[in-house]
Amino acid sequence: MTEPSPSDAPGGAPAPADEASGDDRFAGLAERPVAEHVQAFEDEHERLKRELGTIDQL
Structure with missing residues (x-):
């Protein structure tokens, strides 16, 4: 089984490139x-x- 890609998400839109990934948002917080x-x-x-x-727009 493969991991879903961003295009598999509802709407098929990938995450915006200008936003950091969840791991990066809190990098260095400690x-x-x-x-x-x-x-x-x-x-x-x-x-x-x-x-x-x-x-609701999806």
């Missing part, structure tokens, strides 16, 4: 001050809300 963690998670939360807000 080395950053804890006070900066909040903003990193809030940014990701907002990104997810935007993405999931389009789910």
